[in-house]
Amino acid sequence: MPDSRNTAESANEALDKIIQGFRRFRNDVFPQQQAFFEELAQEQNPRAMFITCSDSRVVPELITQSEPGDLFVTRNVGNIVPPYGQMLGGVSTAIEYAVMALGVKHIIVCGHSDCGAMKAVMNPEKVEHMPTVKAWLRHAEVARTVVEHNCCGGHDALSVLTEENVVAQLDHLRTHPSVASRLASGQLFIHGWIYNVGTSQILAYDAAQGKFRPVDEEPWPMATPRARYTPEQP
Amino acid sequence: MPDSRNTAESANEALDKIIQGFRRFRNDVFPQQQAFFEELAQEQNPRAMFITCSDSRVVPELITQSEPGDLFVTRNVGNIVPPYGQMLGGVSTAIEYAVMALGVKHIIVCGHSDCGAMKAVMNPEKVEHMPTVKAWLRHAEVARTVVEHNCCGGHDALSVLTEENVVAQLDHLRTHPSVASRLASGQLFIHGWIYNVGTSQILAYDAAQGKFRPVDEEPWPMATPRARYTPEQP
């Protein structure tokens, strides 16, 4: 079945489209912003860190209309943030680098509708033959358990699981030393979003209300815990 | 020093720009392609997997002019692909999912100019206080060694290291069972790219010649090893 999904387009056609796309970028897009790109080439100074799913339908720069240089992005299956611990890999590295080397002030964890990873959490037999995927999704096991013990079946369960997964990954995020330290001093803000591919809606987690609300509904939903220390003034 | 980089823009201003960007997406961009997004909401069927750096200046969909749904993306510090082994994390998971669940036919590993991770590999003292970053960059140690023993100093060394890192990550990619299996049967193709932010140029690794050439120079540079089996015909 997986193999049949890609039969309409041959491997050569796929590569051809990618290379032609690059030619359009180089010939049509780049020349109009050449000075911007040349300046950008010297240093990055991103506005925020964006952690989202590898899903091809979720394009962070598109849905926030960001320019190159705006978002420091890490993407993986299920927008997972493993907790800080013995096994530290790519996500933990990206967090440490974004916070300590780049000094970002926002970290956004963004889930999305129709997520294959969330479906696999609900139906583990789908990934029975993918041992690495199965092991990775243990990081969403806490969300599955919350839903199983508190909630609903069917289609609605997928939405709730997707939300609970974002909440769980925000909790994981807070276990990282560099994050915890700056949350405690009010220097860093964290956000939990859900992007709906079919409607363009984005919901954000409001920790005070314990629920998700439209990201641009005033006052803006906040997931950042209260700072316990005042940062030193320069 | 890192903290001073973000002083020009306050945390509130940064978040405001991101939310305003989303409003432009929802109000201006989405309505023009609503039918496309609604269809996309049902399933993804990406053309290729794209493994690149978290660097904010590298936007895969921009530089290949791809649409949502085209590229399955995983991004981390240094566009690293850890080898298959006992410690399997997010990149290994994304590879297994892209190949086995989605059936992608191309995997592109894309490095870029002015990469902070590559600079850190050359100057480890820069990340001395970031233990997770330091451990992660061991996956690029092979590239550092190749350059140290074979090459040049100064600015040029950074370019060569960036290339060698892509070659090394392609070697790592080949240690993943799902990848090796489809390489052996000619069903999967792997590519090593370097994107230059300031010039828009993309170079690709040509394994037969042992060097990088413009990605769209005919015949297109190929990094895929020779297949040892003929796939069954449908």
Added chain:
Amino acid sequence: MPDSRNTAESANEALDKIIQGFRRFRNDVFPQQQAFFEELAQEQNPRAMFITCSDSRVVPELITQSEPGDLFVTRNVGNIVPPYGQMLGGVSTAIEYAVMALGVKHIIVCGHSDCGAMKAVMNPEKVEHMPTVKAWLRHAEVARTVVEHNCCGGHDALSVLTEENVVAQLDHLRTHPSVASRLASGQLFIHGWIYNVGTSQILAYDAAQGKFRPVDEEPWPMATPRARYTPEQP
């Protein structure tokens, strides 16, 4: 069952044969080459590194008619070369030492017929009660997957798996910094062999053709990738 294999010979008889063998070496073999051994005692300068299985039927010095001092040997279950990464053990150490301290110019990875490790990879239930063996053989999982997806059943599958395992371990070998560096400059050569115990045949991997051929068939089969740098001339 395993215990019954060794019932014909008692533990005392086994030790006795080993000690008597040593006496023959000391009394009959050594005196004829005493000057050679005395010179050898000062330093080793091996011609090649030989990585092969612990199997008692594979004697590297016998099948290449090598003298003491010729081959730097590391042997383990399944002639495995773990990829370079966070867990570095005996094989990685031997490689680093052979290449950096001894300056060997050839590394031969040699599998063999009727390999118990390869049989265990095909039938994991055989080692279900041997957790260390089972974990170790994950380094051959890539070979198992290649065979499962591309090939044949029965006796032939064991031969193909044995070949694919050697190819996989050559790929792993290339992830080691000391190896990659010297491959890039053409100072090191790697070889993938299969020794057939019952026929004395040795096949070697020819990367350009993507298949195994007799090791002494002209032109000799080569597994070494193309060098990207020219070594400095002395």
Added chain:
Amino acid sequence: MPDSRNTAESANEALDKIIQGFRRFRNDVFPQQQAFFEELAQEQNPRAMFITCSDSRVVPELITQSEPGDLFVTRNVGNIVPPYGQMLGGVSTAIEYAVMALGVKHIIVCGHSDCGAMKAVMNPEKVEHMPTVKAWLRHAEVARTVVEHNCCGGHDALSVLTEENVVAQLDHLRTHPSVASRLASGQLFIHGWIYNVGTSQILAYDAAQGKFRPVDEEPWPMATPRARYTPEQP
């Protein structure tokens, strides 16, 4: 310096000698014992497990005049046996397989004179640029400490360290569950040897006397601890 060691013989000449050696084996040696090899091809039933150094001058089958099929061999830098624990690699695997799958009754740990690994333990600066070797030799740190606190300087220290290292690795061996279990029931015997390349002498550890004696001096030196349980009779 390391690179200069191998300059007398070119890479081509080295490979040529190995291939010619194989031809002599196939054409001259194999035909005289063809029936023996054909029977051996079906199954291995080794007399003992032999753990020794990768050093090219130590050929286990030569110094015990063993035939193919007699010795199950694992070789690494310094004839190290890592203790049983979280990081289980090739040596631990070979032990588990030899004891549980093959049912060997003897395990011999064999050090040797002029060992580069032991010299590196005494002079760590020699391997300062070989991080993997350095980490691996931590398994011999206990031997270094014993010598430092109890013994002598100079050339003699190397001999004592080589002996202490074998004693330490025997202690490590006893931490492996499969070994400990069979030692407790008297079904397995362990031996600590030192082979002198220049004199052909082999010394063996006599645990009761706490010292090394000639391996074939009656009564044979024994390193196996007293069994605490009587094995069940069949």
